[in-house]
Amino acid sequence: MEKELEQTRRRSAEEITRLVGIMARLRAPGGCPWDREQTFDSLKPYLVEEAYEVLDAMEGDSSRDHCEELGDLLFQVIFHAEIARENGDWDFADVTRAISDKIEYRHPHVFGDVTITDADEVSRNWVKLKAAEKARKKGQRVSVIEGVPRHAPGLLRAERITEKASRIGFDWPELAGVRAKVDEELAELDEALASGDPKAIEHELGDVLFALANLARHARTPAEDALRLAVGRFERRFLWVEERLHEQGFGAGQVAPLELMDRLWEEAKALEKQGELG
Template sequence: MGTPGAELERLVEIMRRLRAEGGCPWDREQDLRSLRPYLVEEAFEVLDEMDRVAQGGPWQPLCEELGDLLFQIVFHAQLASELSEFSMADVSKAIADKIVSRHPHVFGEKRADGAEQVLANWAKLKAEEKKRKTGSEGSVLDGVPTAAPALLRAERLTEKASRIGFDWPDLAGVRGKLDEELGELDEAIASGDRDAIEHELGDVLFSLANLARFIKAPAEDALRMAIRRFTTRFQHIEGALRAEGVPFGEATLEHMERHWQAAKTREKALPPPTTLPRAPLSTVRLRVPDLAAQRAFWDALAPVLGWASPRSPPDHASYESGSLRLDFLAGAAAAPSGALVLILEAPSRRAVERLGTWLQTHQPGALGEQSPGRLTFRDPAGLAWEYATPAG
């Protein structure tokens, strides 16, 4: 497996070729304006996978979405490089320099007693940097995007203000402020004044976001999880009504409420994961009697599968799919016939057909059974493999 630096350089070179003469027509047409929606979309897809991991889901999809987001950054840096504005190296250097300068308690002589002092020091260092660049310290609230979701923005603004001491001394004060704002909202609702209602509702939401920050339960995340629960429960209602044959839109509120409560009960019956899955299968290591023959076979097969062949010691032959690594080692017999079948997931039926054609042409003796979306083959070590789509 390559180093982060080497893989990033490879990605930068891929991006350069996509944009170069004779590269990809779509990539060559893009500019900063056209790429904006893709950047936002990829960021939200990363957030979706983070939520799934938090609920006990696998990590590999998050890795893939982070890669998609990184590609957007590399794409923007390439556009800037073509105009001689800055390069990906400049982007990496700028953030590295910034992180080092804002962590003097790690990379310098300063000490920091706890996270709160780290944040306070960060605010001071940021203000000093801005003063050197612009002549003014600016506002401690600078840097929160105006286009960010409102709840997220409210929380970040109060968090930034707290770095210079503008904060409630304890949770009781924050909770009391929320009660005060709810009382004022009730008065506005009673008055029927639409402007007053909007004003006071905004204050309530802002107070809730501040409370969320104080209790370390981000409001944007909490609301997103509530939306997910609502969606799951409501879809349960829809499915139950369809199963009962209730015509669309004709169920009573009481009928739907019964199914809603059933969905909540089912939800509570499934305990949340106590641990997250942090040990997925990453490497399969197999000993084979003839490593040279095995290497020759898999060196030719790997590109057909879309796998990489990383550099390995002489007594290893290694191949990677992105989520799985195969290591073949010299020195022992392979498993007896039929004792072990290794199954690889194919991305499409076309991929299965392509592999079948390759095997028929280059390794006809290796190909076994073949049907739409599935085939089997054996390698020189006698190991049995199945290559199939999920629907197989």
């Protein structure tokens, strides 16, 4: 086992060195014109896109695709590090050292002399260490809900913020309370819809989505994943319905009778349950 681990370390070091060299060559005079003109701002959409492509690969059937997409995401990290190196700020070694230092600090039960009995205690200790770390950096006390990226998808952000708040007991003790909150928010949304006030509708709809994200957390079913899978189901069924409509003579964009589309939709659902849809 130790020999295999050592081989993995050596291969990883060699390949990382190779990738850092490739990136430097692409950015150097005489390198790739496209790579040379990129900036932190221009790379933002690619960083997000590559992260989502990793998620797509994880839900696919190919382990190799998962590996390759992680490589694309790593390339984005190397790209950012090379731009920072050129600016005289930091480089990839600083990135790896920073995360290594952070992980060792937050795992004193592995790299230090702290004794911890179970995963729950690890989580509680992690929160304390992270809070102390952030307080040192900012020179002041920080909120327990800090650290959730503002650019994260809304459902994911709602789930992470409620999870962080729960670490100091700000949470329902049982799932039933969370489920009842969803009903409460739905009733308020109904009132807003009846009023026709766009601002009130936006407000109450947001509360419903927030409550559902919290319910997803309690049910241990990530809301973002559940929604993505639901969108995927809709897409497969709709494409099947669209194809059937085309076979019946309806052109692209032509509106078909709702009764027909409902019937086809139910057929698509039935086929999906039988594993015969896409």
